[in-house]
Amino acid sequence: MSAEDAARSFGFEKALARCFADLSNLRETTVIRSLPFLLCGGALAAVAQTPCEKLSSVKLENAIITAAESVAAGPYRAAAPPAAPAAPAAPAPAGRAGAPAGRGAAPAPPVLPAFCRVALTLTPSSDSHIEMELWMPAENWNNKYQAVGNGGWAGSIQGFANMQTALREGYATSGNDTGHKGADPVFGLNHPEKLVDFAYRANHEMVLKSKALIAAFYGKGPRLSYWNGCSTGGRQGLMEAYKYPEDFDGVIAGAPANYQTHLHAWDMMVGVGVRKDDQHFVSTPKLNALNKAVLAACDAMDGVKDGLLNDPRKCKFDPAALLCKTGANSDDCLTPAELESVKLVYSSAKKKSGELIFPGKEPGSETGWAGIVANTPAPAMLSMGSFMYATYNDANWDWRKFDLDRDVAAADEKFGYVNAPPDLTGFKNHGGKLLLYHGWNDTAISPENTVNYYESLLKKMGSKQDSWVRLFMEPGMQHCQGGPGPDQFNKVAILERWRESNAAPDMILASHVTGNNVDMTRPLCPYPQVAVYKGTGSANDAANFSCKTP
Structure with missing residues (x-):
């Protein structure tokens, strides 16, 4: 019996159930996954919209x-999201x-x-x-x-x-x-x-x-399907594009946690390091002073003093410049122990062999470090639990005994399937478009991780891939949004134009909004291009910038 006949004979629900049931035993292969929607289409079209x-x-x-x-x-x-279960x-x-937001009056x-x-x-x-x-x-x-x-x-x-x-x-x-x-x-x-x-x-x-x-x-x-996610949602989008390339025609992946086991290894390296003793914690006023010193040293390097670093990797500020004089301690200097913690946050996690595990935080992001170097009794469960539960399946795992080489290897072996590899050949062949973005002031996931993912993808698939994948780095933006930089732009509309009209984004106009007022616009440029100030006019007006390759 055809799908159309089934629809007429048994009614819509029975036809749909029968059509999908007949194909369910075939759905494990890549080719067959889409067949239920192709082969059952006649049954679906044979009836009116279902209430x-x-x-x-x-x-x-x-x-x-x-x-x-x-x-x-x-x-x-x-x-509303449910309360989390009890956990140490x-x-x-x-x-x-994943950090809980502050609670206030519920919005309308x-x-x-x-x-x-x-x-x-x-x-x-x-x-x-x-x-x-x-x-x-x-x-x-x-x-x-x-x-x-x-x-x-x-x-x-x-x-x-x-x-x-x-x-x-x-x-x-x-x-x-x-x-x-x-x-x-x-x-x-x-x-x-x-x-x-x-x-x-x-x-x-x-x-x-x-x-x-x-x-x-x-x-x-x-007719078309899109993914929209940031952070874990960015990783999820990349995983979909890698593992199930026909699920989506376009993917928006912001600040992706694509190398989750290594991200959490960096977190633990720093989390253990700043808890050597109480002297290694760094206060918020000291972080503000550090940020002020970084901007004083590096802000003008990109041609305009605007509180933003176009590419923080070029800033070579040495935090030792803020070392307190012997015996002194104030909010505008760092003690030797605090300096050690600051350098640790800037540093990349590496194996003893020198192989990169995960990059550190960028100059300019210091005002967002409070949760990283705060005086808390243990590292955040967000990362500690990755080893405790996902790697070792041991609620009594002792974070104080964390060993970078040993534990990241164990995490990759036991939980490495959570990571999204930088090979999207299937997604490209499907005609998919990938919009990547990341803020340079992100303190949750190092922005260099996304740069590394993008460059690894080019190395794997070839250097000319901008017809279907582009990366946009955002000066001053924090994790997924927020910060002093331009963080607002219509990502879905950009992806729609790209996938549906083949209008690849050569530049994205982004805004910074305070209250309900747009107080800055700035072009975002496809990596490795950066927005360069033309030399005249307001630094808050995108018209006074152009995208150029450094």
């Missing part, structure tokens, strides 16, 4: 639909992905267009419990799908804000919690399958289910 509530009867492999409801246009507040944790550094719920909300629980393994939501516009669907990423160790659907924006722009959109609750990696203790879900499986399963339900609701699948 939202009837989606609850659709049968999907390894999935339970827990809600299918029509949401009227108007204010809508998504579910020190406070996460300020500004780190956003006003959204009418949509169909579907909630699912996915169980690709016997120990999986992945919660996701899919939102589909009731009207004016743009025939596209946008998935949103997470931050830190996830543990909730963290992308509701991006889903709201996507929905307003006509996208069907989804996000998930990667298979656990709470922002700490304690979920991985004795649960290896949950670590696999976090690493890559949860997002791929979400994509498969989202596309099936989109096809069910509208009678056709999405």
Whole structure:
């Protein structure tokens, strides 16, 4: 019986379930993964759009639909993230992905267009419990799908804000919690399958289910699919492009934690080093003085004094210039122990052989170091838990005995599948476009890591790849957003123009906003180009800059 006949004979739900069931035993191969949507298309097109509530009867492999409801246009507040489970944790550094935000009065719920909300629980393994939501516009669907990423160790659907924006722009959109609750990696203790879900499986399963339900609701699948994520969400996007290159037609990957095991090794190297004794902690006033000295030494190197460093790697400031005089100690100088900590934060983690593990923080970013060199009893669980739970599966692992060479090797062996390799040949062949971006003032993930990823990709795939991948480095931007530099630009619109109109971004106009006022605009340039001041006019006006190769 054809898919069309099945639709007429059994009704929509039975035809869809039958079509997917017939193909479910073939879905493990790369070629077959997309066949359910291709071969079932006739059944889907043979019937009218399905009412939202009837989606609850659709049968999907390894999935339970827990809600299918029509949401009227108007204010809508998504579910709040759950509280994290108890774990032996020190406070996460300020500004780190996954660190708790300050609590105040809840903002008014956003006003959204009418949509169909579907909630699912996915169980690709016997120990999986992945919660996701899919939102589909009731009207004016743009025939596209946008998935949103997470931050830190996830543990909730963290992308509701991006889903709201996507929905307003006509996208069907989804996000998930990667298979656990709470922002700490304690979920991985004795649960290896949950670590696999976090690493890559949860997002791929979400994509498969989202596309099936989109096809069910509208009678056709999405014409184009995009990924939008930063931090862990950046890593997730790169992992999707690497492991499942046909899932998306375009990927936005900001500040990616693509080398997560090595990122956490750097964190531990510094976390242990600054806890030798109480004298190695550095106060916020001293960090401010350090930043002021860095800018005084290096700000004008790029041709304009604007509080931003175009390329901090060129700044060779020696923090020893701030060494306190013998016996003295004040907020504008560093003691020998504090100087040791500062140098450690600037430094890269390297093996005894000299091989790079992970780069350090950049000059100019010092005001964001408070969480790195703060007086807390232990390193942040964000990184410590990576070794405790994901590497050694030992809640009693002693962070004081951390050994860089030994422990990073163990992490790569046990949990290295979380890292996204710099080979996207399949994604390129699929016609995908990749927009990479990273702020030079990022103190959560070293911006040089993204530069290294990009250069490794060029080394692997060839030097001329700008037709499908471009990297934009942002002076003054902190982790994913914020900081004194221009951090605001419409990433999705840029990716749309690139993928849909072949208009590659030769320059991105970015803004810095204070309150509701745009107080700076600046061009962002495709790496290795930088924005160069023309010599006259306001340094806050993008018109007075041009992109040039250094």
